[in-house]
Amino acid sequence: MQKIHNKFIEININEESGSVTLTDKLRDMDWILDGNKSENLQFEYKLHDNYIEIKYIYDGDENIKSVTMPSAFSPSGNTKKYLFPIMQGMLWDTADKNFTSPFESYRGEAGHHGFSMPMFAVLGDNGGLLYISETQDDCHWVISRKSDGTTRCDNIQTDSIGTMRYDRIGRIYFTDPSITKAAKCYKARIIEKGRFITFKEKIEKYPSVRNLFGALMCYIGYCQDDIDYVENFKKLKAYGFERALVYPVRFNTYTQDFKMGGVAPVNLSDSDIASIKELGYDVAPWSWINEAIDDGSEYINNIYRSNRDGDKNLTWQIDDFKYYNICTAFLEDFYLSQKKTRTKDMTWDHFDVVTCATNNECHAKNHAAHINRVMTKTEDREYIRKLLLCARENTGAVSSESFNDAYSREYDIGSVKAWAQYDSFMFKPIPLTMLVYHDSMIHSWWEVHNYNSKYFGANMFPFYQYGGGRCELMAAMDALYGLPPDVFPFGAQYCWTGNGKETMLYRFRFDDPETQHALKIALPVAKNHAKVGMLEMTDFEFLTDNYNLQRTVFDDGTVIYANFGLNTINHSDCGVLLPQSWKYGIL
Numbered sequence: 004m005q006k007i008h009n010k011f012i013e014i015n016i017n018e019e020s021g022s023v024t025l026t027d028k029l030r031d032m033d034w035i036l037d038g039n040k041s042e043n044l045q046f047e048y049k050l051h052d053n054y055i056e057i058k059y060i061y062d063g064d065e066n067i068k069s070v071t072m073p074s075a076f077s078p079s080g081n082t083k084k085y086l087f088p089i090m091q092g093m094l095w096d097t098a099d100k101n102f103t104s105p106f107e108s109y110r111g112e113a114g115h116h117g118f119s120m121p122m123f124a125v126l127g128d129n130g131g132l133l134y135i136s137e138t139q140d141d142c143h144w145v146i147s148r149k150s151d152g153t154t155r156c157d158n159i160q161t162d163s164i165g166t167m168r169y170d171r172i173g174r175i176y177f178t179d180p181s182i183t184k185a186a187k188c189y190k191a192r193i194i195e196k197g198r199f200i201t202f203k204e205k206i207e208k209y210p211s212v213r214n215l216f217g218a219l220m221c222y223i224g225y226c227q228d229d230i231d232y233v234e235n236f237k238k239l240k241a242y243g244f245e246r247a248l249v250y251p252v253r254f255n256t257y258t259q260d261f262k263m264g265g266v267a268p269v270n271l272s273d274s275d276i277a278s279i280k281e282l283g284y285d286v287a288p289w290s291w292i293n294e295a296i297d298d299g300s301e302y303i304n305n306i307y308r309s310n311r312d313g314d315k316n317l318t319w320q321i322d323d324f325k326y327y328n329i330c331t332a333f334l335e336d337f338y339l340s341q342k343k344t345r346t347k348d349m350t351w352d353h354f355d356v357v358t359c360a361t362n363n364e365c366h367a368k369n370h371a372a373h374i375n376r377v378m379t380k381t382e383d384r385e386y387i388r389k390l391l392l393c394a395r396e397n398t399g400a401v402s403s404e405s406f407n408d409a410y411s412r413e414y415d416i417g418s419v420k421a422w423a424q425y426d427s428f429m430f431k432p433i434p435l436t437m438l439v440y441h442d443s444m445i446h447s448w449w450e451v452h453n454y455n456s457k458y459f460g461a462n463m464f465p466f467y468q469y470g471g472g473r474c475e476l477m478a479a480m481d482a483l484y485g486l487p488p489d490v491f492p493f494g495a496q497y498c499w500t501g502n503g504k505e506t507m508l509y510r511f512r513f514d515d516p517e518t519q520h521a522l523k524i525a526l527p528v529a530k531n532h533a534k535v536g537m538l539e540m541t542d543f544e545f546l547t548d549n550y551n552l553q554r555t556v557f558d559d560g561t562v563i564y565a566n567f568g569l570n571t572i573n574h575s576d577c578g579v580l581l582p583q584s585w586k587y588g589i590l
Contacts (some may be wrong), residue, residue: 078127092435217533264497
């Protein structure tokens, strides 16, 4: 038996059985490692003043393709609740008797359903345990409930270009047993690593970032419509929206020769873009540069990413138009070439899945950036960061599909959130990303999940549900989280019919009843964002056992309550609160 300890932490390791017990002396809590001894794997435990470092030591064994880190610890006592950084964040109470079936759920980095931050936490009776993967480039996560009822979350470190190749490191911190405390502990580590930058710091260098606050996320569709865009934006301005983040006004991609739902991509004229900017609105292109149609040209075929089999990766398809991955080493050059022409007048930039689904290896041996060798995920990530910084230097604020804190210093808006629904779903949405990043990043909706648009939606049963068209619910979430509203006021967009890959077109008009209703609900949310958007979220709490009543607190003392239930609540903290609504309060 090995025993390591200091004033606050004790580690007990039984080398024969592989059992590990961690003791949080400050909170009188034991944490027991789940599972059996890992044969032929060497882990090093190092005790520091306020954390434990766990290292897998790579010994050169090329047969090992993945390693389960010692990350699955169970607390002593009766309580076991997980915090997962899926979308905006999820709480899983393992004692919930409504969900007892066995399952195993694989989660990669970011994407729509992956981990937006390389961490998770477990809350027990008296304390919490935060696990952070310090090596996140080659890893994924597995959440599971076994047939015997045991639950766990594992950090799986995976091979890099065929072998484990380098040491892998995780950290464990002990916290008080609250969502806020665990989030703030993670935030402290991000600041310590130099990976956190506040909005105030961003604005000092890039003043246009200030335009984000109080603005409407104003999506106008991928497809060119037959409306007078300028006249419609004048109506939006007259409605009361002083600021708007308008996107996309053009497509920034390798060819414009494709259609979506049978219609060409949106392509506003120079004069229309100038007129929209004169209203005080910011305009962005759809920068879709990580994928390209095979047009038969030597240029395109030379810049495709290759997988381990030497093939190009088919990653997207619209009707008969097929898109393949581009190696990220080429993205910055193409982006800069477009800044001289198609995107020269843009005042912010939105990238498609650059922070969502790009990070990967490239096995093409003819690319100058990695000639005769494979580009690793670690290198790939640096090219993504360079691209985002290049966009900021040349435009201003930067957005991309998916909230991914690996790029928190390089961009400002990440997307994809789940609806705040609690009765029928195992995972309970919480503002975990905003407890960490509210004073640094905006967490928006996926671009097609607008207050007034119900065409895109999906169940991840029994985990959660996401989509658009739930105006009051989504507005209450954005207000509680201190985020901007999202409306599709006019324009055209494609979606799938449900018949294979077949697509269809849908449109919105400014005077549509659902659009007018969404704008009415969105306006006070935008004003709230102007008030609290740059501030740190200092606290979050569920105020009822059914999770429906919630409260957030911001650094200036602003308190916001939201009721996500279907019934009116009368609570001593906030008084009467109607279903799916929000209000200011006083602590």
